[in-house]
Amino acid sequence: MHEMSLAEGIIQVIETESKRQHFHKVKTVWLEIGALAGVEVYALEFAFEAVKRHTLAETAQLQIIQIPAQAWCLPCGKMVEIKQRYEPCPECGSYQLQVSQGDEMRIKELEVD
Ligand SMILES: [Zn+2]
Secondary structure, rough: OHHHHHHHHHEEEEEHHHHHHOOOOOEEEEEEEEOOOOOOHHHHHHHHHHHHHOOOOOOEEEEEEEEEEEEEHHHHHHHEEEEOOOOOOOOOOOOOOEEEEEEOEOOOOOOOO
């Protein structure tokens, strides 16, 4: 259940940003999660509901944007979409893939009051 600490991390970022940008209430949190980030979306939503209580994100809604994973395939010489790490290229079956996107998790935007 590392989603609980991820949710706490989101609250911490929000609190730091609130001091920097002088807002007092968050309405929406737009969160980008890569397909390879190993984050269980439902577990994260559940954890966020629990940790947001008594914070300035108390009434905030979590909007999750899932980012597909992409890798550079050497034999194909182009970007391909993959579902999991250590998966072969969907086009040529090669394992010479370099993951370029999909393991990130970041706050994209905050809608604040
Ligand atoms: Zn390929």
